[in-house]
Amino acid sequence: MSTIQDILAPRLDVSSDALLVVAIHQPGGAAVGAGTPLLDLETYKAQVVVESPGEGFVEYLCQVGDQVPTGAVLARLHPQAGFTVEAERRLSAEVSPTPGVVQERMPSPVADAASPPVPETTPALAPRFSKAARQALKRHHLDPALFQDQDLVTLRDVQSRLPPPAVQTVAPTAGQRRVALRFPPLPAELQRRIDWQPLTQAKQLEIQALDQVQRGGQVSLVTTWVRMGTLRAHIARQSEWLPESLLPLVVFETARLLRRHPCLNGFLEGERIGLYRDIHIGIAVDMGQGLKVLTLPHADTLGFRELEQLLFQRIEGYLDRTLTPGELLGSTFTVTDLSGFGVGHIQPLVNAHQSAILGIAGEDPDLHRFQLSLAFDHRVTEGREAALFLQALRERLEGHGAGPETPDAATRPVCGVCLKTLPEDRAMQGHGLLQLVDSAGRESLICQVCLMGY
Amino acid sequence: MDAAVVRQALLIRRVEETLLELFSQGRLNGTVHTCIGQELSAVAFARALVEQDVVVSGHRCHGHFLALTGDLDGLLAEMLGKVTGVCGGIGSSQHLFHQGRFFSNGIQGGMVPVAAGLALARKLRGVPGIGVAFIGDGTLGQGILYETLNLVARWRIPLLIVCEDNRYAQSTPREATLAGTIEARPAAFGIETFVSDTWDWPRLDAQAARSVAHVRATGTPALHVVRTDRLAPHSKGDDTRDAAELDAARARDLLTAHARAHPEQHGQWRAAIDREIRDLLGRIAQEPVLMLEEYHRKPRVSPRLPARRPVLPSSERLVTRLNRCFAELLAEHPEVVLLGEDIVDPYGGAFKVTRGLATAHPDRVLATPISEAAITGLANGLALAGMRPIVEIMFGDFVTLAMDQLINHAAKFHRMYNGQIGCPLILRTPMGGYRGYGPTHSQTLDKFLLGIDTLRVVALNAFTDPAGLYRALLAPGQQDPAIVIENKTLYGARIGDFQEENFIVEETIEPFPLTHIRPLHSAPEVTLVAYGGIASIAAGVLGPLFEQHDLKAELLIPSLLCPLDPRAILEAVERSGSLFVVEEGSAFAAWGAELIATIQERLGRRRPFSAHRIAALPVPIPAPRDLERQVLVEARRIIRDVVAHRP
Known part of the structure; x- marks a missing residue:
């Protein structure tokens, strides 16, 4: 033997444009004879052994686990030992490609994840082709045997077996080992066992909205734990509308905190960042009637009870399906509350035209704490800011849970805006409550935070 | 008249007079047709009947019911809509039933063939018993009466038809609507005819017994005309009759005569009857009415679909x-x-x-x-x-x-x-x-x-x-x-005959199977539903739809149209999202419309789907071959419509 022989990935059947190298049988450079097994290939239908077409010294151009296109050079047979790569390259133009000798064998019982199990042999079914399918077979030079496991073959069935255009453009040339590969299609047996559900319009919109930020690929996540303390007792005491929910209080504190973190209340567009001047909190809810984002406009300007009432009205509107588009659009920051479902950790997805979303997880029943997660678009802000925001929010919430379990006389004076009691104010290193007389002459108390901001 | 006859007739009259009172007090729902003045007819025939006989009546049936069954409690409760009524309060005045022996219904003449059937059943089984059907002279306008007269005469069915001739059909005098004589009608069918009236009790009593005996003895039908007077309005307040005529009628009423002749005795009987009625009404007032749950329950349907088996072709037509x-x-x-x-x-x-x-x-x-x-x-x-x-x-x-x-x-x-x-x-x-x-x-x-x-x-x-x-x-x-x-x-088709390669014919295993013709493995892209004869034409398009139009279709063929069990069709449409109903009749207000509405109610929110009806054109069906096929549905049209509206 005087020339170098290329051993190409054989075409096993029309549909297998990708082959998986599952075993290499000889050490590189080993002397082989005709019929020596060189390597094993697997398509999604079968496994084959590639044998040496003649005598020589084998050089492998692939590794176990490689996906190779049909026609790619898998290995070379050199006339003498001690060949060099440079030699091959020089000679590659002159090589006469010899397809590997293929021995078919039963698929390995332990199937690789990349190659789904081959269905058990079923009685042979002669596929029936529609007129359009027959024409397409002819047009694409496809072998009808490719559909031997199908009952009826339509044009769409034929098209589904055609490689996508991206793969078609990759010409398998000698020396090129890796190309863009198509994930093998689902085995026909499995395809028949699928119930297809069309994406609802709502889901399509949702995907579009979430895709916008997530596609940037730079969404990051920070989380923190909030100790419950007497938070539930505080909420039960102060709440008029949703006495069992953490959500109103979290939203109340988040909205006010966002004023100090404008980057979390903005979005990226092209090469610029937009920061919203207003804070409209969106609440992602799904109570069985589809995922909706309820908008609480200017949430940072509302007192706790006002905010809670508005949220309650929005939830009622959601349940009664009477929400207007205005009540669903235009949020600048989203909060998603899955605490009712006992989840420990949430990794929420950032909505379109926003830069962050806050997730509320369920209470850990042993440790009496719950997790807050903040997912944010790293292109708009960075971890430090997100962490600072979460830290402040945690402190605010824990402050509300720092009072006594049951109210006593000492808890009576409360801030008229955030309903914080004196003990809670003390726990947050506050300076007590100020007497306030509004323009209508009404008297109330207000805490320092509510008066001056954080 | 012996005491029992007067007391029974008086009971019927007092019951009906009480019902009219209850009606005017608003305690009675619906309407009342009284036989006040005609009671003796009911009494006379009831006396002549035996346990095995069966009686049907029409809208004016209280007297017949009471005379035959004596179930005063059941009648009053029924009239007041109580659950203890003879029909649970559902039927009320015109729709009474008693132990398979008494049936009434509110359609003129409709119960006469039913009585013939009840009598024929006795004859076929070789058991004794005759049928008696009470009608009024107004019923003589109904065609079904003459169909039945012909049938019972020709088939020798032991049915006695009693025609109570009060000379009025509601408010229309008999003379205005009746040609010829009543007696000539049965005579035309060779049916023995008897005549009597409620003003001559001994003759009425004897003739009733004679006519019943005749039917019983010969096994052949008879018609008995009883001349009588209705003293009260047809229903309520709709009396337009002449006052003098009514006065004359009252003058010959035997119960009125009895009251005049034996005021003390009559008064005592009347008081006793009124007491009985009053006591019963007092008790019945406490009784419950039928609850909706007792009357109608939505049928429960298992969400599990029945199992299936392949349909094997048979060589039998x-x-x-x-x-x-x-x-x-x-x-x-x-x-x-x-x-x-x-x-x-x-x-x-x-x-x-x-x-x-x-x-x-x-x-x-x-x-x-x-x-x-x-x-x-x-x-x-x-x-x-x-x-x-x-x-x-x-x-x-x-x-x-x-x-x-x-x-x-x-x-x-x-x-x-x-x-x-x-x-x-x-x-x-x-x-x-x-x-x-x-x-x-x-x-x-x-x-x-x-x-x-x-x-x-x-x-x-x-x-x-x-x-x-x-x-x-x-x-x-x-x-x-x-x-x-x-x-x-x-009729000429061979059962289960379907030859399309790589399609399978299955049916559900249940009393009224649904047939499903579908691709062997592939998910169908459109769902066709057809029933009856046209299902064969619809089955014939599955091959061409695939072969020529690149479309995988399935066909579901229910055998039970009503009540509609939509489960299998629902499942198919949920998968394909595309429903075509093929019908041999025209589309408007037909089964396909009902099916689509049902599927929409059950599926609409979950799974949008398209629905189309392929049906006959809304015109009389022409006789010429090609034109008939164009008006009715032919395979070509099914294919055209499915392809035009394919998903």
Whole structure:
């Protein structure tokens, strides 16, 4: 033997444009004879052994686990030992490609994840082709045997077996080992066992909205734990509308905190960042009637009870399906509350035209704490800011849970805006409550935070 | 008049006078037709009857009911709508029932063939007992009466028809609407006629006994005319009769005469009766009314779909299978009776379904006169008596003639008599065209049968064994009537014959199977639904739809149209998202519309789908071959419409 022989990935059947190298049988450079097994290939239908077409010294151009296109050079047979790569390259133009000798064998019982199990042999079914399918077979030079496991073959069935255009453009040339590969299609047996559900319009919109930020690929996540303390007792005491929910209080504190973190209340567009001047909190809810984002406009300007009432009205509107588009659009920051479902950790997805979303997880029943997660678009802000925001929010919430379990006389004076009691104010290193007389002459108390901001 | 007669007549009168009072006090819902003045007629015939006899009546039935059954408590409770009434309060005044011996209904003349059927059942079983049907002179305008007179005379059915002639049809005097004489009518059919009146008790009593004895002894029908006066209005406050005429009537009323002649005795009896009525009303007032849950429950349907099995083609033609099936049923069930026009040998029915059956069972395969209404009514009576009549209406187009018996009788009895009796009539009829029979012998009138509550509608098709369907309908425990829509083009079809490579024919394993023709493995892209004869045409498009139009379609063929079980179709449409209903009749207000509405209600929110009806054009069906096919649905049109609206 005087020339170098290329051993190409054989075409096993029309549909297998990708082959998986599952075993290499000889050490590189080993002397082989005709019929020596060189390597094993697997398509999604079968496994084959590639044998040496003649005598020589084998050089492998692939590794176990490689996906190779049909026609790619898998290995070379050199006339003498001690060949060099440079030699091959020089000679590659002159090589006469010899397809590997293929021995078919039963698929390995332990199937690789990349190659789904081959269905058990079923009685042979002669596929029936529609007129359009027959024409397409002819047009694409496809072998009808490719559909031997199908009952009826339509044009769409034929098209589904055609490689996508991206793969078609990759010409398998000698020396090129890796190309863009198509994930093998689902085995026909499995395809028949699928119930297809069309994406609802709502889901399509949702995907579009979430895709916008997530596609940037730079969404990051920070989380923190909030100790419950007497938070539930505080909420039960102060709440008029949703006495069992953490959500109103979290939203109340988040909205006010966002004023100090404008980057979390903005979005990226092209090469610029937009920061919203207003804070409209969106609440992602799904109570069985589809995922909706309820908008609480200017949430940072509302007192706790006002905010809670508005949220309650929005939830009622959601349940009664009477929400207007205005009540669903235009949020600048989203909060998603899955605490009712006992989840420990949430990794929420950032909505379109926003830069962050806050997730509320369920209470850990042993440790009496719950997790807050903040997912944010790293292109708009960075971890430090997100962490600072979460830290402040945690402190605010824990402050509300720092009072006594049951109210006593000492808890009576409360801030008229955030309903914080004196003990809670003390726990947050506050300076007590100020007497306030509004323009209508009404008297109330207000805490320092509510008066001056954080 | 002996005391018992007066007291019974007086009881009837006081009950009805009390009912009128209750009505004016607003304590009675609905209407009341009283027989005040006519009571002695009811009393006279009741005295002549025995336990095995059966009585039917019409809207003016309280007297007949009380005279026969004596169930005053049950009647009063019924009138007040109480659950303890003879029909649970459902029927009220015009719809009374008592222990299989008394039936009334509010349709003029409709109960006469039913009484004939009740009497015929006694005759067929060889048990004693005659039928008595009370009608008024107003009923003489109804055609079904004459159909029945002809039938009972020709078939020698022991039925006594009592015509209480009060000379008024509601407010119209008899002279204005009746030609000829009453007596000449039965005479034309060779029916023995008796005449008496309520003003001469001894003669009425004797004639009633004589006429009953005649029917009982000869086994032949008779008609008894009882001249009488209705002293009260037809219903309430609708009396336009002359005052002098009413005065004359009151003057000859025997109860009024008795009160005059024996004031003390009459007064005591009257007081005793009034006390009894008052006490009963007091007690009945405390009784409950029927709750909706007791009257109607939404049927529970298991969410699990029945299992399926493949349909194997048979070499037997459907008509042969039907013939064999009826031969088996006649042999197995002595209660089965086949009735219809031209169904006996040598003709064996217009479509030869009953060929040879009359020869084997001459007593239970009966050729009827051309009287669709009366034979259906007769079969209703047979069914009420526990027989299992199967009526053949020669062409589906003629079912309109039997509609009153289907809607107002068969479909009502079980429920309006509060479940005390069933009427499992089976009526089979071939619908459909493609035979060039023209506008009145080619129709698919299914839509008119589908809207009858409680009436079950089954349609044969070329993929389901018809014997299984008839056996399911004849299963014990059936209470409501059923219609089986056959199809002229089906009779020659071979059952389960379907040859399309890589398609499979399956059916659900249940009493009324649904056939599913689908690709062997592939998920169908469109769902076709068809029933009856046209299902075969629809099945024929599956191949071309695939071959020529690159479309994988499935076809579902229900055999039970009503009540509709949408589960299998629902599942198919949920998968394909595309529903085409193929119907042989026109689309408006037909089964396809109902199916689409049902699927929409169940699926609409979850899964959007498209729905289309492919049906006959809304015109009379023309006779010329090509034009008929264009008006009806042909394969070409199904393919065109499916392709045009494919998803």
